[in-house]
Amino acid sequence: MRISRDDAVKLVLVSLISAPPIAFMSFEFMFPSISTPSYGKSLLVVFVLSILTGIPSGFFTRRTDMAMSSVFTYTAVGYLLAVLFYSVPYSFYGLGQVLPDIYYARFFRFTIILLFLFILGGFMGAVFGQMVRDWIRGEETGTAFQTARKGQD
Amino acid sequence: MAVFDRIRKHLATLTLYVVFSLFFLGACLTSANTYGAIAQAQNSITLQNPEHNAEIVRHGNLNISFSILLQNPSRYTLHVNTLSWSAALLNNSSSDESRISLGENYVGPTQYLTVKAETTVNYSFWTVVSNPTTIAKLYGYIKYASALGSNYTLETLPYQQTFSMTLFIGEFQHDSLRDAYLNDLVTVSLSYPSGEG
Numbered sequence: 001m002r003i004s005r006d007d008a009v010k011l012v013l014v015s016l017i018s019a020p021p022i023a024f025m026s027f028e029f030m031f032p033s034i035s036t037p038s039y040g041k042s043l044l045v046v047f048v049l050s051i052l053t054g055i056p057s058g059f060f061t062r063r064t065d066m067a068m069s070s071v072f073t074y075t076a077v078g079y080l081l082a083v084l085f086y087s088v089p090y091s092f093y094g095l096g097q098v099l100p101d102i103y104y105a106r107f108f109r110f111t112i113i114l115l116f117l118f119i120l121g122g123f124m125g126a127v128f129g130q131m132v133r134d135w136i137r138g139e140e141t142g143t144a145f146q147t148a149r150k151g152q153d
Numbered sequence: 154m155a156v157f158d159r160i161r162k163h164l165a166t167l168t169l170y171v172v173f174s175l176f177f178l179g180a181c182l183t184s185a186n187t188y189g190a191i192a193q194a195q196n197s198i199t200l201q202n203p204e205h206n207a208e209i210v211r212h213g214n215l216n217i218s219f220s221i222l223l224q225n226p227s228r229y230t231l232h233v234n235t236l237s238w239s240a241a242l243l244n245n246s247s248s249d250e251s252r253i254s255l256g257e258n259y260v261g262p263t264q265y266l267t268v269k270a271e272t273t274v275n276y277s278f279w280t281v282v283s284n285p286t287t288i289a290k291l292y293g294y295i296k297y298a299s300a301l302g303s304n305y306t307l308e309t310l311p312y313q314q315t316f317s318m319t320l321f322i323g324e325f326q327h328d329s330l331r332d333a334y335l336n337d338l339v340t341v342s343l344s345y346p347s348g349e350g
Contacts, residue, residue, distance in 0.1 A: 017170060020177035027184055031338070033325045034191065035184040056170045060163070085181055089189035 022078025054125020071122035194227030256280025
């Protein structure tokens with residue numbers, strides 16, 4: 001798989017812009033009662049939001065392999081961001097609570113189910129995004145041909 | 154660069170995408186801020202200045218009193234779940250009654266006591282021991298201690314006063330079965346003599 005400079009820039013941009021929803025969903029799943037807004041740890045909402053988050057990957061990326069790769073990268077960046085949000089408060093107010101305890105184990109116990117939903121939803125969203133983009137392009141091409149034909153007549 | 158040309162072409166779609174992302178970034182920051190404030194509250198809510206006293210009042214009764222300050226510098230109102238105080242004398246002179254109970258008080262969650270944000274509340278308790286049987290037990294202990302070389306009066310006996318309370322921070326939901334960790338997160342447990350500030 002050859003990655004051009006444009007592809008790399010696009011990958012980085014999508015990873016950064018799509019990461020916050022993943023971070024919030026991970027954080028909310030850990031603390032449903034203190035999160036704002038809160039959807040009460042609903043896996044269905046996580047899945048729907050994952051699909052929505054994946055749409056731009058497909059919409060803005062022509063190459064399917066790059067779109068799929070961007071789903072992996074933004075999920076990774078978002079999850080790391082969630083770990084950061086999870087650890088920062090107690091790092092300030094009680095580092096002793098973070099380091100020796102099972103502090104991170106509590107967070108990572110949800111990893112498998114969440115990452116599965118993020119990536120599956122992201123793939124579905126990316127495919128949907130590509131379909132939408134192709135449909136728009138088809139419509140644009142059709143309209144352009146019609147306009148050109150009218151001009152010739 | 155082709156990417157930036159495409160950005161210009163899809164400006165409306167991109168704006169929606171960025172707004173979607175910024176909304177969740179804001180939600181992340183707000184939620185992490187709440188989490189930080191709770192973590193800070195856990196560290197800053199303390200019991201201060203415990204004071205206990207025992208004095209003889211009218212008719213030879215014994216008045217035992219206790220007061221303690223609860224400091225809540227956090228931005229959250231605290232909801233008292235349980236609050237208990239007890240005064241007793243550890244009685245090592247008898248194997249039948251190792252603890253002479255003198256008074257106690259308990260407040261449960263149904264009392265709906267609250268401690269407002271950034272305030273200090275003084276909790277005071279007292280009990281008048283007037284039961285002749287109990288007073289006789291105290292004198293019996295004084296006699297026993299005297300035989301062992303310790304001189305006590307009713308006012309100087311080593312009464313054991315314990316105070317403990319559990320509080321919930323703010324209006325966050327608690328679910329004792331489903332989110333045990335969350336309950337720990339927003340629960341403050343304080344006790345005297347071991348946990349005062």
